[in-house]
Amino acid sequence: MKIAFLNLCHCEPEIVARVAKKLTRNKNFDMYVHVDAKQEMEPFEKELAGIERVTLLKNRIKVYWGGYHAVEATIEMMKEALASERGYDYFVVLQNLDYPIKSNQEMEDFFEKHNGKEFIRGCKIAKTKDWHYARKYKIYNKRDDDFYLNNKSKVLKLLHDGLMACISVKTILFDGVIRENGESLEMYYGTAQWAITRECAKYIVEFERSHPKFNKIMHHIQFPDEEYFHTIVHNSDFKYKCIKYDEPEQRWLVNWRNIHYFEYPKEITVFDEKDFDKLMAREELFIRKVRIGVSDKLMDMIDQVT
Secondary structure, three states, X not given: OOEEEEEEEOOOHHHHHHHHHHHOOOOOEEEEEEEOOOOOOHHHHHHHOOOOOEEEOOOOOOOOOOOOHHHHHHHHHHHHHHOOOOOOOEEEEEOOOEEEOOOHHHHHHHHHHOOOOEEOOOEEOOOOOOHHXXXXXXXXXXXXXXXXXHOOOHHHHHHHHHHXXXXXXXXXXXXXXXXXXXXXXXXXXXXXXXXXXXXXXXXXXXXXXXXXXXXXXXXXXXXXXXXHHHHHHHOOHHHHHEOOOOEOOOOOHHHHOOOEEEOOOOOOXXXXXXXXXXXXXXXXXXXXXXXXXXXXXXXXXXXXXX
């Protein structure tokens, strides 16, 4: 069972290297790392130097919180991994501060046991009556620019948000169904961490190439990495291979976890050693999230038993 771990990174190269070292001890596990183009590459190159079967992507993209470029960066990693002669069976998306809580053998056994299953749950939000979801596609979102994130002026940010609200006149009647190539693609929502088979990965890459209208609309969706891949999969026959499908609409990301355990009371919880017993009892393969200076002892404790 060959697995490509696709790690979307922007900070804490020490954690990235620690996870890479741990996973690639299994000869069937490789890691592909995309470093946000806004960040210096040298710290990541230094930390990852000498670790076998780690590929640092050369084609780097500026990734912004809540923007479409996270989708593009993920697809770049998928393309790179698909082009490898290794012939991966599964593709697992990680996000920088994720940490494995199962041993490599347990992970391999898990995917062997569930071989052919897609771990990308989705909640249909097209035509929803819940504004919590409807605003994700009815309100025009634009986060992929240096101006919005780097401008310190609250006034200019308010003007930016006001402009987006005005532009929303064009999208407010959108029902979340994208019509292209004779297809009616209902929008789905889920977590940005997932695992899919090789066949599903190839389908997504080809879909991205052949659906320019879909891509254009997804550019202004709120947090498109939580909708893009899920919409593709759950409007295809691959949905029937998902661990769950046709699930009823339900709020909050924690209700759509795949193989990652995370908590999200007001913001994503950073776990520490006090969480060890609880996390070891979880069935998921990874946790989100850990940080240097907070989670060091927890990571040591996990490594001792995995």
